[in-house]
Amino acid sequence: MSFTLQVENIKCGGCANTIRKRLLELDGVAEVNVTVESGTVEVVADEALRGSVVETLAKSGYPESGSVEGLASAKAKAVSFVSCAIGRMDGAK
Structure with a gap:
């Protein structure tokens, strides 16, 4: 099962990295696909985790x-700037 969410403040790959990392830490989330251009997050998990x-x-x-x-x-927006920076650093490792 999967579901897709339209979210705000996704600006770049750093944002996408942070989103993937944080959502994959949730029990039951199998996969996360982030499309920066459209601001969508597809989550492969049971709908109950929405x-x-x-x-x-x-x-x-x-x-x-x-x-x-x-x-x-x-x-x-302010929190997303910090999350984005962390995602960029994590992606550079």
Whole structure:
């Protein structure tokens, strides 16, 4: 089974690396495919994990599209910059 989420703040491969790493740490997630250009995240896992995936993405600065606005949106963008930088460093190893 798989499901696809439209998320905000995906800018580059560093973002994609962070998303993949954090979601693969969740029990039951078998595979994660991130498409930077469209801002989509495909997760191969049971649909029952959708809430945990959405929560993990939001904590990492990549909230589901349309789920945050105002100050929460600005905070998510700031968190995503840090997550992106970490993803770039992890990808360079």
